[in-house]
Amino acid sequence: MTSPIIEVNGIGKRYTLAHQKGGGYLTLRDILAGAIRKPFELIGRGNQRAGRFETKEEFWALRGVDISINRGDVVGIIGANGAGKSTLLKILTGITPPTEGEIILGGRVASLLEVGTGFHPELSGRDNIFLNGAILGMARREIARKFDEIVEFAGVSRFLDTPVKYYSSGMYVRLAFSVAAHLEPDILLVDEVLAVGDVEFQKKCLGKMEEVTRTGGRTILFVSHNMGAIQELCTRCVMLESGTVVKQGTPAEVIDYYMSRLKREVKELILEEDSSLAIQIVKMRLEDEQGRLLSDIDMGNDAVLKMDYVTRHPIPSLSLSLEISKDGVPLLYSLSSDADEAALSRTAQIGRYCTSVTLPTSLLKEGSYRIDIGAGDAAGELKVARGDGATLIFSVINTRSDLTQKSYRRERKGLLYKHLVWENKGAQ
């Protein structure tokens, strides 16, 4: 049982990046034009080098990756964008061949690289179950046998004969995941599927995956940015960085390492101004109650978030949003208009503003947290400008080592730090 089911030995994948003058697809015309301009190059070095290409650059998406995975393991793969996670999965499924190295697989592989692959919008839910199942490698009889289960899991039985183009995005994803979840491969590769769907369905998917591994002895490779899910589901974790494995071990160890790598060295975040944005956060910093700049917060202390933002057009009913999250799980969400409802009937004039808000970080136990700031028009749907860099990562650290802090150590359960009063009256 402990023999490895996946052995990855020195896998490397090289891509050749062609820097083109124009862009777009290479066409015969370009090659012919290149041949006329530089006829000898065409003959001498092969036709692909002529034409629009200026320079060629080699890029190793993966290099020297060794991983050995046992049957029944649930392995999380984490790493920043571009670390090579998806390339690794693509090689494992056989979509693209490696440039060097070899992989030995002890069973059938199926992938959920992206849910809904091969769904056809014009076809009904029923038809798409069969089509998608076939594309993922299921036999028709197998699909027919599991059909009811798939429909029930997805909860779309009423819409089975409706073309999926009329489905809500939630229904679409549920159906797609449900088909894939009922595959019975020896090795299942999952990439980022859980980023979609509502929370309830995400939980259901995680539960399904857990059930699948427990009962079926199936091996799962799970690529995700959701550290909470990795922590909860995986028995092992691998971290990739620039195409190589930098850390392997228990999920807790690897996630810690990952978060510490993510942590910014700069204590004050200054964002490059982009004049195309109507509103932009340009500066974020954390201070303690005395106004000193902080990067780590001592457990039990509150911190003040100060930020500067610029509005370049008048914005009616401007509201800022703040979200504190840990491992992808939102813990606290607040809107600036909650405290100042009058803001909703005002128009924010062009200018530079400074805002500060005291964060209840004294409630948080040891660990890495993330703050995302969004801004938008609160009257309509609040368009939270997440992902444009207005993100600050901070750590709550425990510098004391006395016994009273013991329950709040990082590896223990719970998210909050709050001393409770335990009254003990003795035996009556």
Place this chain on the structure above:
Amino acid sequence: MSNSVIVIRPIKTLSFSDLSELWTFRELLYFLAWRDLKVRYKQTAIGVLWAVFQPLATMLVFTLFFGTLLKVPSDGTPYPIFVYTGLLFWQFFSMSLSDASNALVGNQPIVTKVYFPRLALPISTVLTKLVDFAVAAVILVGMMIYYGYTPHVSGLIVFPALVAITFFASLGCGLFLAAVNVKYRDVRYALPFFIQILMYLTPVIYPASITHRFAWVLNLNPMTGVIQAARASLLGSAPLDSALLAEAGLISTAMLIAGIVYFKRVERHFADII
């Protein structure tokens, strides 16, 4: 749980191991063809009638212009049935070719996301066209009854061979062009034009008998042999030229093999450059 061991290595040489794999994916072939058929006539008012309407309308137009106005000879058979026999096979060939050429590019999302034998995509499009061919062939049967033709026994034997030759020739070309199309999107623009030129180099609207000393040029095209043999065996317009038919069979088989070899050689780059 299977104990089969799969080894993934860099692909450096030509490998045909997945030709046998195609068999295990035969149901996918069926589902892809079924999808294309089902989707094609969605949200259309007359649905499957389009499969009948297209060859029928083309036949009527050609009959009016070439048969009635230009008086193109038709080897002694009525022009409508003469041209329809040609069109039946020609449209099977040309539509298969153009759809197969776009099979990879048109299915880009699944090519980059899921592994399966890539050959399944072009093959399934040709299978779809086979269904259209069958529908259009019903019209031919109707016309034969109307004009009072009884096919020779030889015709019934030759007919499956003609379908196979057309299938091989269009799939062979289609595989080659589909693979080229992944890298050079020129195919999409050049192909319709190329197909149109090719139609005039095939005796679809005129009999091969008028080509005299250029006949050998036309005979290089396997569709010439197919259409000639179809008219000979179904309409009895001329004796069946079995040498020409054999040549068409050989050329189309060679095209199929060449198509598969080229396709397999460049296949490993598909997901990276599509």
